[in-house]
Amino acid sequence: MNDVSGKLREAAQAHEPDRERMLARVRRGMATAGADASDAPRITHGPRARQRTRALSWGRVTLATLAVGATLVAGAFTVASAQKDGGRGRQVVTAPDGTGAPGTESGPLWSDGSVDPHSNTYWAQSNITLQNGEPLAALTLEVRIAQTGGVATTGTWQTLPGDDFEVTVGGSGDAVVYRWKLKAGRTVPAGRHVFATQYNHAPGGRDAGGDTYASTAATAAGGGPYEVGGGF
Known part of the structure; x- marks a missing residue:
């Protein structure tokens, strides 16, 4: 041990x-x-x-x-x-007073107006969306862009074929007016379609509160006329 x-x-x-x-x-x-x-x-x-x-x-x-x-x-x-x-000049705008003006829906026709999000401090695009539940045999669309300073057209486009429409652009002193009219014998298929107006304007944020659009249509089946309209 x-x-x-x-x-x-x-x-x-x-x-x-x-x-x-x-x-x-x-x-x-x-x-x-x-x-x-x-x-x-x-x-x-x-x-x-x-x-x-x-x-x-x-x-x-x-x-x-x-x-x-x-x-x-x-x-x-x-x-x-x-x-x-x-900073690109986008702003929230409100539609003008629609008292007495067409609504945004009539029969098979529905519409909406908006300022395109790619608009900037010198240039803008206003979009009108039309949706029709039935084929149309007649369609006119008029867009008035208020003259807020330096407003001048730079063009138009639409998702429907350009050859189907007569397109005019003019001035009325207080607005630049764009107009589409469906040519005789042409039809607008049922669906969702966009029409666009493009224009320059004075530098800075632009108020679209004075801009309006109005559209009248008739269906290929003979219904109508249907009217829609509003602001942006």
């Missing part, structure tokens, strides 16, 4: 501790202790409890602050994007 004890003492004296391995074990132990502490019951009294509560409170405040900061950054990005988009 004494011989065994002596050998154990000699082995202990000859052993040189591995410092890095010990430190690694300490770090792992601290990490494990921290994880266990998060799941342990909270101490609700005494100095340690107050210190722990303050630490947790500050942690929550920090996380809340970061969350709010992230929200504000996201909001700022959204606003900046909207302002950048608005």
